Amino acid sequence: MKLKKAWLTAMAVATVWGAAGSAAQAAEQYIGLPSYRVGSYAAGGTGVFGGWIDYMKLINERDGGVNGVKLVWQECETEYNNARGVECYERLKQHGEQQNVLFAPVSTGITFAVFERVAQDKIPLLSIGIGRSDTADGRVFPWVFPMIATYWSQASAIVGYLGQREGGMDKLKGKKIAVLYLDFAPGKEPFPVLDRLAQKWGFTTEKIAVAMPGNEQQAQWLQIRQMRPDYVILLTYGVSNPTALKTAARTGFPADRIVGWWWAGAEEDVVPAGEAAKGFVAGAFDPAGTDFPVIQDIQKYVYAKGQGDMQDPKRVGSVYYNRGVGHGIIYVEALRLAQEKFGKGKPVTGEQMRWALENLKLDEKRLEAIGAKGLMPTLALSCADHEGSGRVRFQQWDGEKWVPVSDWIEPDRELVRSLVEESAAAYAKEKGITPRDCSKEQ
Amino acid sequence: MQFFLEVFIGGLLAGMLYALVALGFVLIFKASGVLNFAQGAMVFFAALTFVGFSDRLARWFGASPDASPVFWAALALTAAAMVLLAWVVERFMLRKLVNQPAITLFMATIGLSYLIEGVAQGTWGAAVHGLDLGIADEPVMWLLERYNLMISKFDLSAAVVAGVLVAVLALFFQYTKVGRALRAVADDHQAALSVGIPLQRIWVIVWAVAGFVAIVAGLVWGARNGVQFALTYTALKALPVLILGGLTSVPGAIVGGLIIGASEKLAEVYLGPYVGGGIDSWFPYVLALVFLLIRPEGLFGEKHIDRV
Structure with missing residues (x-):
């Protein structure tokens, strides 16, 4: 009898333990x-x-996760290589019983490479500031989210910034702009917008x-020296950024008349160029700085406890770092929204995450509540618009740090959107895709 | 004409920088018959190690990383690291591959390049560093004022450094006992061993010397574009130089560098606009290919004759 009782007790303990274990497992995203x-x-x-990882650590440490759901992650090294990126996509797709809910390779090449797989696997593809610009049309590309600003919006914002500097868009008439681009797909992506804006405002591009x-x-x-342009738009990446700035100085072209896109606007792009980079202006959707409350919270809750992800903590608050925090904010906010719709305190699926991304709205009030006001522009996505913003800020390197020199600049929405729809429609026709009717979707 | 000269002279100076990297390849090929695929990785490793030591020494002693004692101490430590690397390569890679076909040795150096890249970033981190050697990267003023020519002071200084390095290495190979032993080893490993040349020591010496050349190349290229992973790509610029100048000729590296540097710049400016631009990455290879058809051993390479 005693033995039977002990056996039953053991069974009961094991059952409760097991249930608790699976509940604990279930409460992870x-x-x-x-x-x-x-x-x-x-x-x-x-x-x-x-x-990005530091922001997730902050949410776990400070808030206990998202509505009690702890955030867990697994990394896979792509080396920014397309083949490895696809391999990582497959490896990361499943984690135990959970499916990956968001794939963000932060690489245009890998974005292109997994483009069609994500739709089959129902995993949203997040391509903030990278990838194909026409994927902003959610009717044709339901699983791709080129959020905040595409290359096309960015190109338009650069021209807008130059117009502001000149004292009005009409002042761009007759100006000569050299476009120095790295000969790879993203380097050429802004051309259609630049060409149309050149026609519209009467400047020439070389x-x-x-x-x-x-x-x-x-x-x-x-x-470029022989051409004597008024401005140079720099569409380069990696080592080609400091090389451009150094060579510009060597050939006597002033740095403050060079305006780079956001892949030329990190500390890593200007520090190696030394004095030659002083005065250089670059676009950003994630300005540098440690004054944002969210960055200070990361320092307080993560770095003060020695749990930070950065090998060099001095890089906290740099452009790339803040870009990662921006990715983290979008991920967590979408997760929060998905939980509100599909059940609080439970992990979400890829399809639920896609719904949340499409309905995500981050206004000034919400950004302030997160502690990220000014760290990123306000966002409002929809079924048809997967970009959600398009605004870009410009900052200038003073030799030590990036200093904002503009407010958020709006792109030429009408022009950019018409290009997006035109290109997306052509893609849909080529692939035999019937665009979604957004009026019928919730 | 002034523009042509500017492009041409700029190309010659850039060519000297390519030659600096090509020299490392030549040294190792001359002494061991190995085309060292890891030379680019060695340039990166050397520059990153130098910057890493400079930062740490400056922090430990509360000095500026640009201070003279910090510079020389970091240089000495980097040289020691390159000697250690040479010893490790000989002890764990080359020693096992004595008298193996050249392709085996070449494949081993491909693996070595990945290892060196990983060790460099694993040890010193992935951050990009600036490097100031105290030479201003600005035009020489009297050339600008008198001839309206923009020629960089930095590139001129780097060209002088490359020239001196070549002269020293050429003398070393021609007139020293170690230099002659290096050449003997290159001709035939077993024959060199049979006449008492210590093959293992010679290999350590030559890899160490190639390491020192990598330090010079790494510092020059690092000061020019920043110390970052892309330094490994400098090897891509050196390969056509080698084909043109010959794999076994130290002066050939310089002549090859000058031809490649000048022709790629002229091609970019005068041919580029007709084919969409950005041709300076592949034009040197086309040029080298044409040379290969005419002189397979390169301009100064040793002619290979086999008995039938």
Whole structure:
């Protein structure tokens, strides 16, 4: 009898323990992170993914997760390589019983490579500031989210900034703008917008290619010197950024007349150029700085406890780092929204996450509550609009730090959206896709 | 004409920088018959190690990283690291591959390049660093004022450094006992061993010397573009130089560098606009290919004759 009682007790304990265990397991939300911490673009990868992970650590540490659901993640090293990116996509797809709910490779090449897989697997693809601009049309690309600003919006914002500097868009008439671009897909992505804006405002553009990796640009800058442009728009990445700034200085082109896109606007792009970078202006959707309350909270709750992800804590608050925090905020806010709709305190699926991303709205009030006011522009996505903002800020390197020199600049929405719809419609026709009717979706 | 000259001279100076990297390849090929695929990784490793030591020494002693004692101490420590690397390569890689086909050795250096890249970033981190050697990267004023030519002071200084390095290495190979032993080893491993040349010591010496050349190349390229992973790509610029100048000729590296540097810049400016631009990455390879058809051993390479 005693033995039977002991046996029953053991069974009961095991059952309760098991249930508690599975409940604990269920109260975790998994995400797979295709990071790149080694190789050519490791400086960017460690910053972006470091910031993202630190934000998730902050949410776990300070708030106990999202409505009690702890955030867990697994990294896979892509080295910013497309083939490895696809391999990582497959590896990260499933984690025990949970499916990956968001794939964000922070690489245009990998974004292109997994483009069609995400739709089959029902995993949203987050491509903040990268990827194909026409994927902003959610009717044709329901699983892709080129949030905050696409290359097309950015190109339009750069022209808008130049117009502001000149004292009005009409003042751009007759101006000559050299476009120095790295000869890879993202480098050429802004061309359609630049061409149409050149027609609209009466300026001319001269496009000059720099072959990958762009560590020697003497010939290009001598051509620019001969051309004598009013401005140079810099669409380069990695080592080609400091090389461009150094070579510009060597050939006598002033840095303050060079305006870069956001992949030229991190500390890693200007520090190696030293004095030559002083005065250079670059776009940003995630300005640098440690004054944002959310960054201070990360320092308080994560770094003060020695749990930070950055090998060099001085990089906290840098452009790449803050970009990663921005990714983290979008992920967590979408998760929160998905839980509100589909059940609080439970992990969500890829399809639920997609719904949340499409309905995500981050206004000034919410950004202030998160402690990220000014760290990113306000966002409002919809079924048709997967970009949600398009606004870009510009900052200038003073030799020590980035200093904001503009407010959030709106792109030429009408022009950009017409291009997006035109290109998306062509893609839909080519692939035989019937665009979604957003009026019928909730 | 002034523009042509500017492009041409700029190209020649850039070519000297390519030659600096090519020298490391030549040294190792000359002494061991190995085309060292890891030379680019060695340039990166050397520059990152130098910057890493500079930062730490400056922090420990409360000095500026640009202070002279910090510079020389970091340089000495980096040189020691390159000697250690040479010893490790000989002890754990080359020693096992004595008298193996060249392709085996080449494949081993491919693996070595991944290892060195990983160790460099694992040890010193992935951050990008600036490097100031105290030489201003600005035009030489009297050339600008008198001839309206923009020639960089930094590139001129780097070209002088490369020239001096080549002269020293050429003398070393030609007139020293170690230099002659290096050449003997390159000709035939077993024959060199049979006449008492200590193959293992010679390999350590030559890899260490290639390491020192990598330090110079790493510092020059690092000061120019920043110390970052992309330094490994400097090897891509050196390969056509090697094909042109010959794999076994130290002066050939310089001549090859000058030809490649000048021709790629002229091609970019005068041919580029007709084919969409950005041709300076592949044009040197096309040029090298044409040279290969005419002189397979390169301009200064040793002619290979086999008995039938």
